[in-house]
Amino acid sequence: MSPSKSTDELRIFTPIGQFGQSFSEKIFWDAVEEGVDAIICDGGSTDSGPARLALSRSNVPRGDLEKDLEALVKACHTHNVPSIISSFGGDGENSFVDMAIEIIEGLVKKNGYRPMKVIGIHAEIDKGLIKQKMKDGLIAPCGGGVPELVEAEVDIATRIVAQMGVEPYLKAMKEIPDFDIIIAGRSYDPSPYAAFCFHKGFTDMGLNYAMGKLMECGAQCAVPKSREAIAVMRRDHFDIYPLTEGAKMTETSVASHFLYEKTRPDILAGPGGQLLLDGATFEQVDFRTVRIRGAKFNHEAEGEYTVKLEGAKVNGYHSIFHGAIRDPILISQIESWIAWIEKMVRSRVDYPFDLKIHKYGINGVMGSLEPDTTTIPKEVCIVGQSRAATQKQADQIVYITKFGFTHAPYSGQLATAGNFAWPITPCEISMGPLAEFNVYHIMKKVDPIGLFPFKVYDMQGSNTFVQVGPLSGVAKPPLNIISPKPLTKYPLNPPPPAGKCYLGDIASVLRSKNAGPYELTLDVMFNDRAVYEKVKNSGILTKEKIAKLYNISMKDIVIVMFWDPAMAFKATIASGKVSGGFGETDTHASQQHAPLLFVEMPWPRE
Template sequence: MKKELRILCPNGHLGFAPTKEESFHIGAKTKPDYYCSDSGSDDIGASALGSDRSVSMYKWQKHDLELMLLAARKQGVPMIIGSAGDTGANSRVDMYVQIIKDLAKEHHLPPFKIGYFYSEVDKKYLTDKLQNEVVIEGLDGRSKLTREDIEKTDRIVGVAGIHPFIKALDMGADVVIGGRSSDVAIFAAPAILEGFPEEQAYYAGKVLECASFCAEPYGAKETVIATVSADDVKVTAMHPDQRCTIASVAGHAMYERSNPYYEYFAGGMLDMTNCHYEQFDSKTTRITGQKYVPIDGNIKVKLEGASKVGEKYIGIAGVRDPYTIQNIDIVLEFARKQTAKEFDGEKYHLNFRTFGKDGVMGPLEPVKEIKSHELGIVVEGVADSKELAEALTLFATRQIFYARLPEVKGTAGTAAYLIDDVIYAGSTYSWSINHVVPVKDPLELFNVRIEEVGRIV
């Protein structure tokens, strides 16, 4: 067992925007033990998973993979990617595996092994669970999973923990491409494999998952390195002008949860109640006191599923007339009611999103003074067909211009200006599955494969 393990993270969401190269190369020169990055999130919404696409540009994803691959292969250490291609769907894993193969050929790399696993879950697997009276519990207030939930869902992924990454590394993989994965597991897996305590491994994963978001001043897409030992975790910013401080590291570790002191994983919980933070040097914070507490013997895998809602169009309107601005809630309620009359009997969804307005008020609340001199209103119309969605959005957007306010004396054109067309925004989806399924084996949903790639020299 090594005394320390150093893990480099260059980007909090690989490919979402390109990794900054200067701090990456500074980090690479220190020769870390692993290059790891998360490449996906459910923060991007359900539509990418449902429509089986990426939300990140292919060029940016290839750029980031190339940086990591060349550095890792030059140094001869592993590279790990989780949630490939934003969603971790099977097609995204295949795309990343192909990019790695193409880069190996392009750069004439010596042979190396690539391990990968898929995360998509077959509907029959879940219906069989229900048939056998297995309870699949909902998260965030959702009810238990039903057959109807499964049937209406277009695509489902399981969120992998550390186990498929460890298996791929055990099989000799030099590069690991994961399907949908826990952000933390991507970094915790190599540390646990190397024999470091779970509390240090999982904490390192938590602090590394968003890369330089744990540093100050704020700057995204910059490289950070976590150093894991048996007793502590130290995290260091690589950008010359960034520092990992007590405030920046603690603040990042405790965000994104209802209880800021606990992070849950399959079968256990990271307890940060007694974490101690100290400034180790000008760019590094040292963390001690975290504990990993097993909850029970039951292993559960989180499921994410996306269901198509319909086709979406977007309209845009701007308002500069002071009187209309002060009465914008009345204007939008007028547009909503007129649309309901015009499309009576049709199934649709309609949203008005107002930008530039002080505070958040419903359409029927009393209007307070709005200080903005201009409002931007985005109208979202969703229906089963593109034709209906387009007509719905056009009509609703134009009703903002036609709104009837009592103090307007027949003057036209003072209320609003419009982009006199609407924009097709593609198919839109919602989260239909956000549940946890009990499994007997943590690898039950994740079949790890391995191949050799690269030029024979």
Template sequence: MLKELKILTPIGMLGYSYNKETFWKSIEGGVDAIILDSGSTDSGPSKLALRKSIQTNEAYEKDLEEIVAACHHYRIPVMIGSAGGDGSTRGVNQIADIVLSIIEGRGYRPMKVIKILAEIEKDIVRDKHRHGLVHPCGIAVPDLVEEDIDQAQTIVAQMGIEPWIKAMNEYPDFDIIIGGRSYDPSPYAAFCTWKGFVDLGLSYHMGKIMECGGICTTPKSREALATIRHDSFDITPLDPKSTCTSVSVAAHTLYEKTRPDILVGPGGTLDLHLTTYEEMDDGRSVRVRGAKFIPVKENEYTIKLEAGKLNGFFSVFMGGFRDTVLISQIDTFLEGMKTYVKDKINFPFDINVQLFGRDAVMGVLEPDSGRTNHELGILLRARAETQEQATHVSQSARVYCMHAPYPGQRATAGNFAMPCAPLDIPMGPVSEFCMYHLMMISDPCEFFPIIATILDGPNTTPQRDSIESGFQTTTNSHKQAHVKPDIANTASASSQPTKTTDTKSNSNMSVLKEVPPAGYSFLADLASVIRSKNAGPYEITFDVMFSTAKARDIVKRANILTVETISRLYNVPVTDVITCLWWDSAIAFKATIKRPIVSGSFHDGDSHGSAQHMPLMSLPIPVEKLDI
């Protein structure tokens, strides 16, 4: 029985680029697998609805070149989940075609490339739905209706570990497995299980951290190495400027999750209440123990369905207002614009307006650079049934914004700056999520077909020497001793996040560049991290993390971070606050709310959900003293 496995994740998302030198030093040190993720719903529904990746083939090829080379020279197995961004058959084939072209083009040895597909036919979903076997994934998701199924452009399902294990059992000499939509940690947990590491609590927890690469490090980085044993696993950053701390690793289960303690996936639930995080003597690694996997009851196995639909077309225009007379009455002016367009257009349409502002209108001519509230940028989106109609709506709204009169007007040549030509830009179809639901199944492998391609590569490429390529010449077998990667001995970053204020300073000025009320401190000055992020398309989650337990306790004693406060700060009903809790393992607070507008929908202004943190930043907290 193997005592440990070493798993390398060079980047948290295929196509985002990683450090090649760091990658090859890790390969030289000896790894048992290269596993990485390629998919997400973070960027909205367009991948599913439009059937195309956000990343370019060039970006994928750049990342895959080194990975396939390592597979060729060292025979290190490679596993890629949620291929192509959405994990559709199109996405799997896209990544597979790039891999095959690299093998042929570089003259690599014959390789066995396995594909696991994850698209689900509409008739299957429709039948399951009619039998009451499809339910919303969380309280923020509406019930599925037949129209959603009919309009879905692509339906994918998140596979668990079972299809991955089946593929490895059927093709134990595989080189590369390219999987369709997968629960993010599934390839990691599957490989560990296949190699005899049967504690799913450990392997799933490790996978949940590693699928984001080095984002659990401080400062966050790209590459990470996991060493899993039968009773624990270690996470080690590979960037010499980064380190892992017990807090930074524990905090990762906060990231883009509804809650940090209970993580639900296909086949069961990961319970993290008893996890421990131990900083190792190397000053960079953290050892994790204690996660527990609770399997579902028999006949209760579910997979999550994801789908996008098209809902009309949209066009946009962009510009900027600099006239303070107009800005002072901008709401009334824009309401007049909507009335003008409504009177002018005789077909159904929709308009969304977003206002931004700072020094964009006058640029280098701006005499008041840095002054707030002196200009506004406008992004207007117009939606209609056809592209031509959407552009007509955009043009009508733009003409009003450009030339409509307003009280106190002095400038009669035009009201705002237009930086783009063409002025009205056709953007194509509007994408929306229409499925984020759990479907009950009897066989975890039933809907995930496995296809093997044995590519008879020419095997003409020479063995590259370590001076030229950055890695040592070896035989075509990677069975080496597990040696720790030769990472430069440079000073590590601080093991704790940097405080945002100097509490011993005589100044009361906040990091927000404001002075808090007497006896109060803004939350931004007590916390080291305050962030927002999607927790799936239907939720936004907020993480507040502290450098010390003392700082946390000041806020905790104030009893201000409550359901009622989150409801007030984000203008949502109390019933839409899904999670509100303290997570002491990461010295952190977590809150999750139902999204008022689903990610990527026409009226959504932040599809990633990562710019919603400011209400928490400026929350006043009563303080006794700031010796933290």
């Protein structure tokens, strides 16, 4: 191992927030040569919808996974740095763990590396066990908007995985303390970080989990966002900093990351307990480094261990078409015109189907959550989606519908050549099986180790590798993202009244994100403590305000709160749909923040 300078310090390196998305070769080898105790990466997420889990598709092509693995395997050989990758391949299914083992074995043999010990941990759950837990009343929905689980959904799920905690990792590390690489299936994102620290004698699980929650996204909480990050774990605190030149962590950027894609920032539930952050403190150590103290972990009672289940199914086949409408005469009557087309399609088809017309420009992104239903745009992007029992049927629906969009008449029509502009031919696209989440539930009173079996692979290597040239290779130029100059006013709204401003004028971050497949979370953060306090004390950002802004009832609001450590306001609501399902308008839910931009606030500065 490339050791830390002290037994009271661990250096953890994460080269990328989602394994397989590539990282800087120079930064990677500079970090390894400087000395790190472990390379740990997370590879999984439900952010992009259910297709990976339902259709066994990796988050990136196999070649990209091989490329990232090659660097880690080489670091194991040249510097004895152990590596851990969780949720390998995206959804954490067993076949992707097995694929990683196969790739590593090939790399060891091909490159003449030394023999290595590789551990694979599986995370798929037997459906019979889930059904028994259902009968025992030990399965419950995970969050707002999640329906009760029924056996029929368990049966038709392609596969079901569970998020493992630290226990399977700790068992594997204890039995094979000289491991080189661990490849794990679906995991609670901070688990491998917390487990490695505990394995090395750092027993404060609050700090361990807090560090893991930040590091599993790489340097995403840096300013500007970047990839590679280092965490230095010590007995009563840890430091975190990015490795991209010019990037930095700030107290606010780090604290605010605990809001990211979570229902609430102060209590983060995971397998085996809750990470409590009310007492956490954030200290700027130097230009790029923030120090974190005070996080706590509340363990579940003995025998009450819980894990989250994730499952997805195939629900028919779908096809799409897309294009745009610019004619203002047509746009002025587009709702009734589309209704006429849909009625025409149904009159021509004698089998069951679903048809969804997305009107990007008219409530297309936010759908029923959109508060502004009166603005008439200059042009509208149309995305039509059909679903039916077979691909042929789904294709037929979009062919008929797209033809209707092209040639259906409307009142006052002057442009008789056609109504519809499409950029790509063929416009109609067969999409294949349609995936949907159908399991997102908590399973109670489980064995946190027995659920996740592991296997040790002794990779035979010739140990004949000879390094030629520098390890770091040639530095690639950084990707420079130039932010536009701040607007003096927003183009779609008039200036705010005298003495007032828009929330978007004074927020440093204002964003939306899915918090699992069934919830939408909204974050507003500030850089100025005085501004934050005035917003907090204004009484404007309330449950009632969120309900009005997003056209929802009070019962659909999960949490509305201010969180002082990040100078942030947070609201989480039941989204009213399942992420990535049929008719989805914003799978990532990253464009649901706009109504908050224009909330009028008292001008907070003197």
